[in-house]
Amino acid sequence: AQSVSQHNHHVILSEAASLELGCNYSYGGTVNLFWYVQYPGQHLQLLLKYFSGDPLVKGIKGFEAEFIKSKFSFNLRKPSVQWSDTAEYFCAVNVGEYGNKLVFGAGTILRVKS
Amino acid sequence: GAVVSQHPSWVICKSGTSVKIECRSLDFQATTMFWYRQFPKQSLMLMATSNEGSKATYEQGVEKDKFLINHASLTLSTLTVTSAHPEDSSFYICSAPGNLAGELFFGEGSRLTVL
Numbered sequence: 061a062q063s064v065s066q067h068n069h070h071v072i073l074s075e076a077a078s079l080e081l082g083c084n085y086s087y088g089g090t091v092n093l094f095w096y097v098q099y100p101g102q103h104l105q106l107l108l109k110y111f112s113g114d115p116l117v118k119g120i121k122g123f124e125a126e127f128i129k130s131k132f133s134f135n136l137r138k139p140s141v142q143w144s145d146t147a148e149y150f151c152a153v154n155v156g157e158y159g160n161k162l163v164f165g166a167g168t169i170l171r172v173k174s
Numbered sequence: 175g176a177v178v179s180q181h182p183s184w185v186i187c188k189s190g191t192s193v194k195i196e197c198r199s200l201d202f203q204a205t206t207m208f209w210y211r212q213f214p215k216q217s218l219m220l221m222a223t224s225n226e227g228s229k230a231t232y233e234q235g236v237e238k239d240k241f242l243i244n245h246a247s248l249t250l251s252t253l254t255v256t257s258a259h260p261e262d263s264s265f266y267i268c269s270a271p272g273n274l275a276g277e278l279f280f281g282e283g284s285r286l287t288v289l
Contacts, residue, residue, distance in 0.1 A: 064217070092276045094276060094277075096278075096280075103279075103282050104267070104269075104278075109277065111274075111275070150217070150218070154275060154276030160208070160271040160277075160278065161223070162276055162278060163220075164210075166215065166217040
């Protein structure tokens with residue numbers, strides 16, 4: 061079965077620090093990759109996605125993620141975090157033959173100290 | 175963007191009772207909706223796929239008789255936790271697909287506590 065691993069459950073950073081959240085998946089075929097974010101008190105929402113093409117994808121609010129096929133990874137990065145980035149971040153994988161089904165990682169709670 | 179709304183956002187019930195959670199797509203139609211369950215510090219686990227006009231598709235290990243799903247219209251899916259027990263206490267989230275494969279719009283979630 062497909063699985064998604066997020067390396068850290070809690071991350072605490074100061075404002076302006078750089079962020080990298082790890083995500084690895086287990087599936088050998090074609091995948092679509094996503095990062096979802098849940099800000100405090102809000103719905104889960106899509107941050108960025110990778111379907112094909114350039115493995116470096118850019119999302120909203122300055123976030124980017126790089127798909128490295130050989131490492132089965134899709135790490136999320138931001139050069140300089142802000143207090144407003146405090147949220148929970150979920151990596152997710154959609155396997156083509158499963159339609160819209162997503163397999164989620166356990167999530168990483170990011171707290172940015174002002 | 176598309177909006178999905180759940181109700182109630184939290185509910186407390188006694189063991190043995192049944193609880194219904196509603197999931198509505200507010201500004202679009204959804205022939206399919208997904209129900210997830212989230213345990214503390216764990217990932218969202220897909221429970222079932224709700225299909226308008228037909229039976230829901232349950233994931234392996236999910237009890238169909240315990241978690242009744244009905245997709246009555248193109249904008250409403252319901253999850254009923256029947257004869258709830260404390261181990262059913264959890265955070266339940268619904269979602270509806272967007273136009274792109276794997277893109278989902280999520281409800282705000284419903285926290286169920288069974289005493």
